[in-house]
Amino acid sequence: MPMPAPKPWWAIGLASLVLTVMADMKTSIDGTCGNDITCYGSMFGQCCSSSGHCGSSIDHCGDGCQLGFGHCEKTQGKRTLDSTCGGRNGFTCQGSKFGNCCSQYNFCGSSAEYCGVGCQSDFGMCPPPPPASTKLKKLIPTTVPNAHLDIKRDISGCPASQTGAQTQPQLCVPCEGQGGSLPFCGADVNTDSNMFTPKTCRTVYYEFDISNTTLAPDGFLRPALLVNNRMPGPPIEANWGDTIVVTVHNNMQENGTSIHFHGIRQFNNSEADGTPSITQCPIAPGQSMTYTFVADNYGFSWYHSHFAIQTWMGVMGPMIIHGPTSKEYDADAGSILLQDWDHRGVDAMYDGAQDALNGGPRTMDTGLINGMNTWGVDGASNQTGKRFELLTQFEPGKTYLLSIVNAAIQSTYKFSIDGHSLEVIHMDFTAIKPYKTNILNINVGQRYMVLVSADQPPGDYWMRADNQNACAATIQATDIKGIVRYRTNTGKIPTSTAYTYTGECVDEPLESLVPIVSHQVAPANHEFSYDVKVFNDGNNQFRWYLSGMTFNSFYDNPSLLQVAGDGVAPTGNLVMNLPYLNEWVYVVIDSDIPLPHPIHLHGHDFYVLAQGRGGYIPGSSKLNLQNPARRDTALMPGGGHVVIAFKTDNPGAWLLHCHIGWHSAMGFAMQIIEGMDFINGTVSSRCQMDQTCASWRNWAAAHNYHPDTGV
Numbered sequence: 212m213p214m215p216a217p218k219p220w221w222a223i224g225l226a227s228l229v230l231t232v233m234a235d236m237k238t239s240i241d242g243t244c245g246n247d248i249t250c251y252g253s254m255f256g257q258c259c260s261s262s263g264h265c266g267s268s269i270d271h272c273g274d275g276c277q278l279g280f281g282h283c284e285k286t287q288g289k290r291t292l293d294s295t296c297g298g299r300n301g302f303t304c305q306g307s308k309f310g311n312c313c314s315q316y317n318f319c320g321s322s323a324e325y326c327g328v329g330c331q332s333d334f335g336m337c338p339p340p341p342p343a344s345t346k347l348k349k350l351i352p353t354t355v356p357n358a359h360l361d362i363k364r365d366i367s368g369c370p371a372s373q374t375g376a377q378t379q380p381q382l383c384v385p386c387e388g389q390g391g392s393l394p395f396c397g398a399d400v401n402t403d404s405n406m407f408t409p410k411t412c413r414t415v416y417y418e419f420d421i422s423n424t425t426l427a428p429d430g431f432l433r434p435a436l437l438v439n440n441r442m443p444g445p446p447i448e449a450n451w452g453d454t455i456v457v458t459v460h461n462n463m464q465e466n467g468t469s470i471h472f473h474g475i476r477q478f479n480n481s482e483a484d485g486t487p488s489i490t491q492c493p494i495a496p497g498q499s500m501t502y503t504f505v506a507d508n509y510g511f512s513w514y515h516s517h518f519a520i521q522t523w524m525g526v527m528g529p530m531i532i533h534g535p536t537s538k539e540y541d542a543d544a545g546s547i548l549l550q551d552w553d554h555r556g557v558d559a560m561y562d563g564a565q566d567a568l569n570g571g572p573r574t575m576d577t578g579l580i581n582g583m584n585t586w587g588v589d590g591a592s593n594q595t596g597k598r599f600e601l602l603t604q605f606e607p608g609k610t611y612l613l614s615i616v617n618a619a620i621q622s623t624y625k626f627s628i629d630g631h632s633l634e635v636i637h638m639d640f641t642a643i644k645p646y647k648t649n650i651l652n653i654n655v656g657q658r659y660m661v662l663v664s665a666d667q668p669p670g671d672y673w674m675r676a677d678n679q680n681a682c683a684a685t686i687q688a689t690d691i692k693g694i695v696r697y698r699t700n701t702g703k704i705p706t707s708t709a710y711t712y713t714g715e716c717v718d719e720p721l722e723s724l725v726p727i728v729s730h731q732v733a734p735a736n737h738e739f740s741y742d743v744k745v746f747n748d749g750n751n752q753f754r755w756y757l758s759g760m761t762f763n764s765f766y767d768n769p770s771l772l773q774v775a776g777d778g779v780a781p782t783g784n785l786v787m788n789l790p791y792l793n794e795w796v797y798v799v800i801d802s803d804i805p806l807p808h809p810i811h812l813h814g815h816d817f818y819v820l821a822q823g824r825g826g827y828i829p830g831s832s833k834l835n836l837q838n839p840a841r842r843d844t845a846l847m848p849g850g851g852h853v854v855i856a857f858k859t860d861n862p863g864a865w866l867l868h869c870h871i872g873w874h875s876a877m878g879f880a881m882q883i884i885e886g887m888d889f890i891n892g893t894v895s896s897r898c899q900m901d902q903t904c905a906s907w908r909n910w911a912a913a914h915n916y917h918p919d920t921g922v
Contacts (some may be wrong), residue, residue, distance in 0.1 A: 217661075229302045236280070239265050241734055252283030256295075258283050264736055264792055267295060269304065294319045295793070297334040304335030312337045315447025320406065369898035383412035394450045399535045400642045405816075408507045409452030417447055417455070418467045419470065421526060422462040428579050429586040430595020431554045436463065436516075436524040442582045443548045443618075444514075444528030447472075451509035451534040458501045459494060465914075467493025467766070467907060470502060471517040471657065472530060474640050474843045479816055479893040480504055480902060481771055481863025484813055486517045488764035489864050489882055490771045492519050492904035495911075500903050503896075508640040508816075511546065511614035511658045517922065520872045523550070523557045523620040531614065535634055537727060538645055540662050544603040544611040547693075548582070549626070549653070549676045551575040551619040551685060557872065564873045565754075567747040570617035573873065573921035574684040578676060578691035580621060586687070589704055597691035601674065605665035606698055614660045617653045619826035620872035621683040623716050623807065624676040626651040628695055629707035631672065632637060633661040635723070639842035641816065644725045649710045652719050656810040656844035656870040659719075669697035671705040682807055682849075683871075716807040716849055721822060723838035730854050732818050732836040739787060740827075743802035743847075743879070754878045755799075755869070755921075760785050761878030762868075762921045767908050770864040770882055770899075775894045785881035787867075794859045798867070801827045801852030808874065810853060811844045814885070817855040819845045827852035844870060862886030862893055868922060879919040 212594035238251040244250045244259035251257060256267030276283045285848040291302035298314035301830055304311050305604060309319035313334035330337040389410055396409035419438050424745035426442060438444025446549050461468045471485035483504045484490045494500045516526035529546040553576045563570040577584055580599040587594035603611060613633075627633070627650045636645045637660035651659055662850015674693040678685040685691075694705055741757040747755040754761045762785045770781045780788055789796060801809060803826065818841055820834040821827065834854060847853040868880035884890075894900070910916070 218842075228544050242266075242470060242736070244280050245277060248280070257281050260791075262736075264791070264794065267291070285379065291319055297331045302334070307335075311335050314406070323893045352795065356375060369896070369902060383410070385412045385604060386410055394533070395535055396452070398451075400534075400537045402729050404451070404508045404534075404640075405730075409450070409504060409578065411429075411450055411452040412452040413450070414456060415449050417445070417457045419457060420462050421459065421468050423466070425463065426525065426609045428552065428582050428596065429577055429584045431586060433554055433556050434524070434558075434669070435556070435832060436466070436521060436526050438526055438528055442525040442527070444526070446528060446546065447514060447530040449532055450854055451506055451532055453501065455506055456501060456503045457514075458486055458499060460499045461494045461496050463496055465496070466521065467495060467518050467910075468521060468526065469493055469500075469517050470514050470526075471813075472502070472504065472512070473505055473628075473811075474508070474510075474512040474658070474816075475523050475530075476507055476816070476861060477504055477863070478507055478861055479863070480864065480895075481814065481861075481890065482894055482896055484863070484865070486813065486866050486922065487766050488769055489813075489866050491900060492772075492907040493766055494903060495906040495909070498903070498906045500899065501553050501896075502563045506532045510637045510640040510642070511616065511660050512640065513548065513616045513618055513658070515618065517919070518922075520557050520561060520620065520876050522618075523872050527618050529614075530615065532640075535642075536612075536660075537642055538634070538662060539608040539610070540612045541606075542603055544601060544613050544663075547613055547615045547674075548628075549578065549580060549615065549617050549619065549624055549691075549885050551578045551581075551622040551678065552584070553577075557620055561710045561873070561876065565752045565877055567751045567753045571753070572683060573621065574686060575620075575622065575678075576685070577687040578619070578624075578685060580674065580676060580680055580691065580693040583693070584687075584691060597678060599674075601693065601695045604696050604700065605663075605669075607665050607669060609665050611665065612660065613663060614658065615651070615653060616658045616661050617655050619655050621655070622684040622685060623652070623679040624691075625712060626653055627675050627677075627710050628663060629675070629705070629709060631663050631665075631695075632668045633663060635659055635661050635719070638719070638724055638840075639816070639844060641722075641841045642727045644727055646723045648719075648723075650712055652717050654718060654807070654844070654846045654870075656809050656811050657718075657842070665697065669699040670707075671696050671700050671703060672707045673705045673709065673864065675709060677709075679714050679716055681714045716846070718822065718846040719728070721819060721835070721840050724842070726838060726841045729838040730818070730841060732820065732839060733795045734836075735793075735797040735856070737789070738797040738799065740799040740801075741881075743800060744802065745804060745877075752877075755874050756878065757785060757881060762880040762882075763878065764918055764922055766918055767904065767911060769904070771890070774864060774884065774887055774890045775897060775900070778891070780884045780887050781882070787881060787883045788887070789859050789885045790887050792859050792862065792889065795856060796859060797854060797856045799827050799852065799854050800847050802847065803850055805849040807851075808847045808869040808879065810847055810855065810867070811870045812855070812865065812867050813843075814861050814863055815857045816841050816843050816885075817845070817857040819853065820855040820856050821852065822846070822848065824848055824851040827854060859885050862889035865882045866891070866922060876921050880922045 242255040250265035255265035258276040294309040304319035312330040386396035389396040515522040583599040585596040678688040
């Protein structure tokens with residue numbers, strides 16, 4: 212047998228030197244390194260990366276290891292120390308405390324959330340598949356109402372393979388390797404949707420025509436922008452794991468447009484996020500664009516335009532992703548979309564909102580429930596419009612599911628049904644431990660799924676969405692009402708009594724919002740703090756500033772196109788550049804201005820670590836890292852703070868912004884460039900991106916269009 216080649220003298224000397232230096236240092240216990248802290252022997256990995264964090268994957272060793280603070284080694288076949296595995300880093304999960312299976316995402320695990328999607332050969336093994344779950348209730352059929360299951364034509368001039376308009380592969384086998392059957396391939400509410408997506412092998416198609424017209428939802432006729440000539444627009448409905456294809460046709464004459472699918476993570480699919488200036492150029496008048504994405508989380512949400520404040524002219528609609536629920540119910544009573552409304556239209560109100568001399572906060576006229584309400588006093592001869600009535604009529608003893616979203620431009624609502632309690636089972640796209648309340652606080656962009664028991668005397672009851680004027684004013688603040696009737700209804704106007712409460716601008720209590728699937732938040736690799744202010748920008752216009760900077764849109768040169776085309780991340784303009792994956796980021800947002808702000812993050816669910824009045828005090832303000840509330844929209848209280856956390860596990864260009872329409876349009880936003888080196892590999896429709904931008908640039912130049920808004 213040949214003898215192994217001896218190491219050169221310089222390699223022996225270097226190894227001795229490194230180990231001698233390391234012996235005098237402390238081993239990293241939190242993943243940070245450098246400054247006399249070594250990664251040698253650390254559970255986070257042996258290599259001290261250029262960013263000052265320990266690791267062992269290609270993100271660390273592959274980019275070089277800081278000499279003297281750790282070392283890179285041949286890892287093939289060695290047991291993982293930090294849960295990363297497979298690929299070029301070579302670690303195996305076999306015998307790892309994190310689990311025996313090396314998943315497709317290069318992390319070790321042992322449950323169906325990992326093994327169910329297949330285990331990478333040579334880097335670990337899967338145990339026998341678990342039996343199919345018996346806990347699933349209220350499954351939906353294998354076909355989805357209102358979905359067009361036909362193959363779409365190529366609308367963009369790009370090959371079909373580059374528009375996302377293709378169907379699933381013909382040989383796709385539903386639930387293959389996942390240990391269960393349709394609709395959810397054995398998953399239930401105890402399955403972590405961050406780690407598991409049912410393989411349904413099904414695609415549902417929608418076509419949306421965006422047009423400008425007039426509408427009178429409460430009896431007053433005014434301009435509006437509609438989806439398929441409706442407001443709210445038609446629902447998107449699919450099962451968890453389905454592929455959804457939405458083709459948007461801009462039939463307007465003077466407006467660009469886009470569609471954002473609020474709360475959908477768009478994992479490795481930033482191009483379908485629908486955010487002009489960030490992920491795409493606006494769709495020009497007369498043009499079309501196709502969005503393709505997988506429903507990788509489930510629950511209730513909404514879609515809406517992300518072009519300026521176009522959403523609140525009417526471009527919005529509900530989005531239902533059917534999944535398992537934690538409790539049984541007898542019937543799904545449908546979705547409830549709440550919005551504020553004004554007889555002038557938000558476009559006509561925007562100049563006043565940003566006028567720093569004579570303008571400021573706006574007062575809306577009224578609000579709508581599923582696009583309906585009245586204007587004026589009940590019973591008066593001059594009252595106009597019509598109340599929304601829940602189509603499902605209650606039967607005593609039965610339980611009903613309602614899914615509610617706040618789609619307002621500025622309003623905070625207290626939602627209730629007189630005499631009935633609400634059992635909350637889902638928030639945003641997260642299943643939570645059920646709790647009961649009489650009144651539900653719901654801020655802009657938030658969603659809740661609730662169960663309502665028909666346990667009151669049969670009759671007619673008010674459904675209420677009271678605007679909280681302490682947050683933002685509405686004239687008809689407590690007359691935003693619908694009707695819930697039992698089957699023995701009289702058809703008359705209800706006389707039921709409202710619950711009493713104190714007017715306030717709050718979220719549901721954090722202690723009530725406990726996710727069923729428990730997550731632990733790790734210490735921060737990076738922490739960013741932003742102080743929120745509003746100032747006159749020197750042109751007598753209000754602008755919102757985050758630590759002295761305000762956001763401006765560049766519709767003709769979106770960030771994703773810059774990264775994918777030029778390999779250059781945008782600079783300035785409130786950019787959070789996060790080059791490394793699998794790191795924890797904390798974001799602190801606070802303000803001494805007594806105005807609340809609902810904060811929404813694209814591309815992620817985030818963890819609400821802290822929320823309250825007064826400024827955040829580092830080291831003193833308590834952070835909850837053990838299974839905190841997990842959602843995509845949370846309130847920063849007026850004169851208060853919110854601390855959120857997320858993990859950099861989704862390469863792309865993402866937006867973080869206030870979801871009050873006036874505020875985001877006036878600069879309360881920032882962008883996140885995440886995992887830049889990996890972004891280009893996630894883009895599948897470069898042709899469509901280029902063509903959408905070319906059409907927009909041509910239209911904007913011909914019409915001398917120069918935006919002066921945020922997002």
